[in-house]
Amino acid sequence: MSSISVTGLTKRWGSVTALHGIDFEARAGELVILLGPSGCGKSTTLRIIAGLEEATSGRIRFGDRDVTALPAAQRGIAMVFQSYALYPHLSVRENIVFGLKVRRLPAAQRESRLERAAEILGIGKLLDRRPAELSGGQKQRVALGRAIVAQTPICLMDEPLSNLDAQLRQDMRTEIRALQRRLGMTMLYVTHDQTEAMTMADQVILMRDGRIEQKGRPADLYMRPATGFVARFVGTPPMNLLALEGAALTALESAVPVLGLPPLPRGGHLGVRPESLRLADAGLPALVATVEYLGADSIVLCEVGGQRVAVRVDGATDLAPGNAVRLAWRTEDTHLFGPDGTRLAPERVEVAA
Amino acid sequence: MSRARKPLVLEELGAWLLGLLWVIPLLFAVWAAVHPPEFAARFDPTAPLTLDNFAMAWERAPFPRYFLNTFLLVTLILAGQFIVCTLAAYAFARVRFPGADIVFALVLIQLMITPDVLIVENYRSMAKLGLLDTITGMGLPYVASAFGVFLLRQAFKQVPRELDDAAQIEGASTLGILWRVYVPVARPIYVAYGLVSVSFHWNNFLWPLIVTNSVEKRPLTVGLALFGAAETGVDWSTICAATLISVAPLLIAFLLFQRQFVQSFIRVGIK
């Protein structure tokens, strides 16, 4: 087991700065997810930690070992790639033991590790096939197999599920998480899919434009987003953010006494999650624009002073576009963001953990 | 292919006529080689068959020596090209180094100005290096093939970068990655390039003619040219037999692996 600690990591390509001083720590045995939209620097961070890119400055430590200057081969890591990176000319068996052969592990040991990995992943029957003869899910398993046999304390994953279909992705999420726990690996996992982050991670590091926007447990990001960006990125459908200006501000201010809202920061945003909103007799006046029926629930899209607000209601609803409704929510479900997008102190009522 | 159109009868005739025209010279050579000299140019179906011409040709020139020389030459060039071009192609495809563009441009020059036209100066260099009349001297100018570098670079660029990354993480060195990942993935290109290179150098003539001056070092083409030289007074039947002997290995290989040959020429020709 080994922790990962990253301090002051920056990366510049010519005049372009991809990373502006990243700091974080993954405790030994944790699954840490680097989350963010494409181009936010999460993959670059991972590749620098892997040793596939050089950092412009900053330090990387695995446990108490400083690996900043070490080449990838000597860092003692395993990595699973988005495209799986299986060698097309080698069989599944040869793919899995490739690294062990390169490192001249005795044949008997290779064989026993291979057997164990094949058993864990249930790919014993595929060992003699070529990658071209495998389905996406099978390739994914082989890639995992390669990471397992390396028996490294640290495993890096670069968007490992993004090439799979939705159903398979869901299954693999559970499986990878179980695997990580079973083998006690410290796993650093890059994804742009917030569902993966929410369901799998011990710790989520949400990045944007080469900076860390927020890091914490998934529930922290969901319940106390540090910025409007985090609020919108985590949770589906995303949190409603009402710009506190114009007609919406007037409407909200009229509802302040009814809903017991704190003072509203002008020019900032008020956030409420769709699942926190309910239709009520008294509250914020809104007009129904469209209704999306999803089965277990429906998303009612309303307009408040020209701004869109999504409301999640249970089951079906008989609301129709044009209906006037009133929206209410609990005071503690209100999130306020200042004009610069950051969460406003003082923190309000804590949600019971 | 499945829906290939049907040609007109006239076209079919034309195609066959042209095909006939194209094989006549070869059939002619075969005819002359397997009949006694007096029938070389007399197409009498009752003419007796004979292998004497082949025996005669085999006696008059050291063909085993020529074959060996050509074989050594072709092998030397191919092995050299594979090593030298692979290394350079990998650098151009996957390593960033200062001056790469200039060096690549310097390499590309050789696509146009091949050693075939630099006979005067290369002869002088070989004389200085003491490589006249050696297999090495015949092969060396062709070892760093711009064409090979270009072709392999294209092939390597198509290898997903993540394979390289994965191999690095698994502990392989630069040369290890090249050998274990890039070369096997690009294998079809090596086969194609190899076939084209062997065909070219098996048939190459002018430079070997210039560099060699002893029977011991001559490749087949040079030996054949001297064999057939008018002043030697050898008759046509023997010359045809000698010609067939010289082309036999490559021709048989071609007939057996026709598809691979044609595919290789196409693959290598159209970059």
Add this chain to the structure above:
Amino acid sequence: MIGTRSRHWVEGWLLVLPALVLLVAFTHWPVIASLIDSLNSTPRRGAAPNFVGLENYQRLVADPVFAKVMWNNAVFAFGTIPTSVVLALLMAVWVNSAIRGRAALRLAYFTPTILPMIAAANIWLFFYTPDYGLLDQITGLFGFGRTNWLGNPDTVLWCIVVMTVWKEAGFFMIFYLAALQAIPPDLTEAASLDGTSRWYFFRRVTLPLIMPTTLFVLVNAVINSFKLVDHIVVMTKGGPDNASSLILYYIYETAFSFWDTAYASALTMVLLVVLALLALVQFGVLERRIHYR
């Protein structure tokens, strides 16, 4: 992803070094040396060469043989290239159709390509032999007398041209064949639904689509016409009276028969300039049409 690899740049240089050394030694240096030698006199009997400026080039301008071989090269190029390209296209179209004996035809067309030029030259030499050769026997049937095809300055170059066409057409055919097979079948289907005539389809769809191949083949053919003289060595030695000599053969003769290396270097420079111009044409015209990288 802009990814640079952490691999060190020194590795890059080490990897290209063997190729670079060999290229410099046998391509770049000879080019420079040719230029230097062409500005000096040929060293004779141990005497060092001395700088003569453009003397070799002045001699070249005044040399009737040089004019002749350049002219021959032009005739040779214009004689072989259009014919072999058209024949190659025709062969490819036929071999690509549902013709009877397609495999045999393809083999017949392509086989000359695989033969050494020397072997082909030997066979054709026999062909062209006066009286005895096949060509004279055939023309004899029509009442023509003995013709010394290779001994006559008027016919010799054309004999070489015919042989070269025979040798090269099959080679170009395979590139056309590949290009034809790359034309999407739905285009043909769409055209047959429209009732487009075959000739119209060929002219308006096929020809433009295989244009890059045509350019590729043309450039290759032109380069070959300057680089390939093996057959001259065997069949005519440039004769009679230089009627079949080409520039590279003249260089060979000048350097290795007359041992006039300075003049041969000047001739080499001319050939290099021609090749450089061809390269410019290739990169100027072709690069825009064929996707290289």
